[in-house]
Amino acid sequence: MNDLLPLFPLDLVLFPETPLPLHIFEPRYKEMVGECLREKSPFGMVRSNGRTLANAGCTAEIVDLLRTYPDGRMDILTMGRQRFEIIEVNDERSFFRGQVEPFSDDEAALPAPPELRTSTLEMHGELTKLASIEQVQFEEEHPLLSFQLASNLPVDLDFKQTLLEMRSERERLKVLLDYYSKVIPKLQAMMFGKKKAGGNGWVH
Template identity: 35%
Template structure:
């Protein structure tokens, strides 16, 4: 169990090994990024549940992804920009608020997904992913591609496809990459 992990609640889902560009402007998150960079520690990206409540009452999903800061820059407007890369998934057990409003959590790191050879029935999905990644070249530049790995292919498809956040969260929570690919197959067809 990892205690006191800084959390960055967002209306998005970060997947293991996936890129997440962020512009950081709230002081609590600027401080958090500084601490994470200084201490070489990750922070947790966790999706905000859609419940219509105010930000102080927002509910968080129970599964998120640890993020490692891969790069940072200062934008023209003075905002801090970072590129975070997803690491391990985690299960959130408890949260607390620090005096500055930053949420921290007690989390349990979940094991990494093993590499699983891509079955022939999903080769067309891998081909579609290759095409999508070519279009998003800049964002995926420098990220190792594994188009023959069912886990990697399923996570990238869930990340890139224009599907609802509830579908993305469901994919993050699935532990079987083949089950994730079966879930995504009709959504890939719809997005073509």
């Protein structure tokens, strides 16, 4: 990308091919989103803790303008598209813009074997059921299955940022599988404890 990419710093992580609804209310971001709508161009979602920006983010394409308000606020639906690294940040306008370098998974990275995809999907389903997270159907052969799964999890943002920056689907799925392997037994123990407490020590 030769042009400067408008940047939207928020304390969240957007993954490619995942949706993100946004309520736009700050004047500088109303200006930024307005330009993107007119030019049919993306902006960059980048994680920020209020003081610093992450080194990598994901472009957001505005796929629907859901609602406009008399004071200029907007509800929009975006879709994550292309990951990028920030080379340099430009602060000449009211909102940040960045010189960025797009990146994808390494071509030399080993593909994720079918059994890894199946195991990760199964454990994801088990975790979401235990945690009472909305069940979502996923395509097992989706090339970015790991991002689809991670976007459905209320996990630590550092964990999500690490996944975003990894350049191998195989390695991302292995990291997720390891996460499920550690968290599921803890959730099962919690459920067991609740059943005992609710039944005076007896499991129903």
